[in-house]
Amino acid sequence: MKRIFSGVKPTGHLTLGNYLGAVRRWVDVDQHRAEALFCIVDLHALTVEHDPARVRRLSRQAATLLLAAGLEPEHCTLFVQSHVDEHARLSYLLECTATDGEMRRMIQYREKSARERARGGSVRLSLLTYPVLMAADILAYGTEEVPVGDDQAQHVELTRDLAVRFNQRYGHTFTVPKATHPAVAARVRDLQDPASKMGKSGDAGGGVVFLLDEPEVVRRKVMRAVTDSGHDVVYDRAERPGLANLLDVLAACRGAGSDPAVLAGEYSSYGDLKREVADGVVELLRPLRKRHAELVADPGYVDGVLREGAARARELARPLVDRAYRAVGLMPPV
Numbered sequence: 001m002k003r004i005f006s007g008v009k010p011t012g013h014l015t016l017g018n019y020l021g022a023v024r025r026w027v028d029v030d031q032h033r034a035e036a037l038f039c040i041v042d043l044h045a046l047t048v049e050h051d052p053a054r055v056r057r058l059s060r061q062a063a064t065l066l067l068a069a070g071l072e073p074e075h076c077t078l079f080v081q082s083h084v085d086e087h088a089r090l091s092y093l094l095e096c097t098a099t100d101g102e103m104r105r106m107i108q109y110r111e112k113s114a115r116e117r118a119r120g121g122s123v124r125l126s127l128l129t130y131p132v133l134m135a136a137d138i139l140a141y142g143t144e145e146v147p148v149g150d151d152q153a154q155h156v157e158l159t160r161d162l163a164v165r166f167n168q169r170y171g172h173t174f175t176v177p178k179a180t181h182p183a184v185a186a187r188v189r190d191l192q193d194p195a196s197k198m199g200k201s202g203d204a205g206g207g208v209v210f211l212l213d214e215p216e217v218v219r220r221k222v223m224r225a226v227t228d229s230g231h232d233v234v235y236d237r238a239e240r241p242g243l244a245n246l247l248d249v250l251a252a253c254r255g256a257g258s259d260p261a262v263l264a265g266e267y268s269s270y271g272d273l274k275r276e277v278a279d280g281v282v283e284l285l286r287p288l289r290k291r292h293a294e295l296v297a298d299p300g301y302v303d304g305v306l307r308e309g310a311a312r313a314r315e316l317a318r319p320l321v322d323r324a325y326r327a328v329g330l331m332p333p334v
Contacts, residue, residue, distance in 0.1 A: 002034040005143040005177075007041040007081070010058035011050075014065050016209040016281060017188035017198030019288075020252045021149070027070035030147065036076040037141055037313060038066060043081050043088070043133060047126040048116070064302055065211055068292035077316075079309030081137065086317035090136035093324055095129060097166050098158070103128050107154055135159035140317040142175045153179055170327035173320070188249060191225035194241035212289060215282045222246075222278040227270050235261040243270070246277050253280030 006026060008018070030036050042059045059080060071078055081087050103109065109131070113123045126133075138146055138159050146156050156179035163174040190196045192207030199208070209221055227242040237244040247260035250273070254263075267273040295302055326332060 002144045003037070003142055004030055004034045004145040004147060005037045005039065005138050005141055006030070006147055007039040007044075007137060008062050008066070009041050009044045010055055010062050011045050011048075012199070013058070013210045013212065014062060015188075015198050015211065016249070016285075019069065019211060019285075020188055020249070022147070023066065023069050025147070026066075026076075031071060031076040034145065037143075037316075038071060038076055038078050039137065039313075040080045041134075041137060044130055047124055047130050048112070049121065060302070061212075063306055064292055064295045065288070067302065067305065068288050068295055073305050073308065077309045077312045078305055079313045080306055083306065083310035084140075084313045084317060086140050086314065086321040087133065087136050090140050090317075090321045090324060091129075091133045093328060094132045094135050094139070094162050094166070096328070097162050097169075098129075098132050098135075102158060102161070103131065106131050106158070108151070131155045131158050132162070135162050138177055139163055139174045140321055141313070142316070142320060143177045144175055145180050146177050147180050150181070153181075166324070166327075170324075173324050173327050188252075189241065189245040191221055191245070194226060194245045209281060211285060212292065213285075215286075218282050218285070219278040222281060223274050225274060225277075231269070233264045233267040233270065233273055235264040243273075246273055250277045250280055253277070253284045 006022070008014070008023075014023070026036070026038060031038075040059050040062050042055060045055045045058075063078060063080065066078060109128055112127060116123050116127075134155050135158060138156070139162070146159075148156055156177065160176050160178070163176045167173055167176075188198045190198050190207035191209070206221055206224060207226075209218055213221070225242065225246060227246070228240045230240070233243065233247075234240060235244055235247050243264075244260065247263055250263055251258040251260040267276070322332075
């Protein structure tokens with residue numbers, strides 16, 4: 001059975017975009033088709049200015065939401081990155097394998113560092129090196145497949161390069177993973193800015209639907225969604241992106257086989273469409289929110305899942321990372 005690794009960074013509340021774009025696939029497909037590891041990558045949240053209490057809170061919330069969405073400990077391994085020391089141990093070896101030029105060519109580093117400087121802030125070294133930590137996340141488990149979006153494809157290519165380079169220098173140690181680009185159920189965009197994806201960093205905006213939003217909040221955000229000039233309901237991502245976004249969401253809520261272009265023909269007004277989308281999202285999230293409330297009331301269960309998940313992750317990663325340490329010439333413990 002193939003081994004896959006996916007992670008979620010606790011830098012904001014999980015959104016409808018996270019759920020439809022990745023989490024639902026993890027639940028419905030990935031945890032059943034492979035030996036799947038799902039990780040709350042909390043160390044990655046430290047690369048920028050952060051509130052420690054918020055990182056802890058969001059890490060736990062993310063784990064609870066993934067369980068509420070349907071990840072099953074019997075079928076997958078769910079854990080927190082910082083609970084498994086092998087991530088940090090391996091990251092340093094890979095820093096010694098990577099080059100400064102490779103790090104500075106990473107598109108996300110260039111974009112994020114430019115934003116930090118524009119705000120007058122300083123850029124942490126960890127922002128430059130975090131793709132190496134991401135490579136360690138993947139390589140520590142002998143991962144064969146990494147399901148990613150286009151924005152992370154460059155980092156998986158770096159991971160492959162580092163694995164090949166390490167193997168050539170020190171002997172075969174790492175599996176060289178491949179990025180997979182599964183079909184996304186819906187490319188959910190910000191309801192107020194259809195040119196931007198619905199991201200966790202949009203905490204203050206009205207265009208982001210969070211998984212724990214109350215039904216009336218969901219309805220308000222959907223009803224206020226930006227559409228486009230015109231009155232007819234048609235599906236055209238290029239010319240009518242706001243309308244297309246709503247139709248994509250509706251198709252995803254209705255499930256496999258729903259075609260947003262066909263759905264467009266069912267509505268004669270934007271208002272009718274928005275009401276249907278709002279109803280669809282509320283019903284989609286209702287069981288998730290209900291299960292989340294049950295899990296919050298039983299924190300011992302979540303703690304147990306994360307504890308067992310970390311133990312399983314260590315069991316998988318430690319022998320491989322120990323082998324990498326020996327390969328580069330470090331003495332074993334005495």
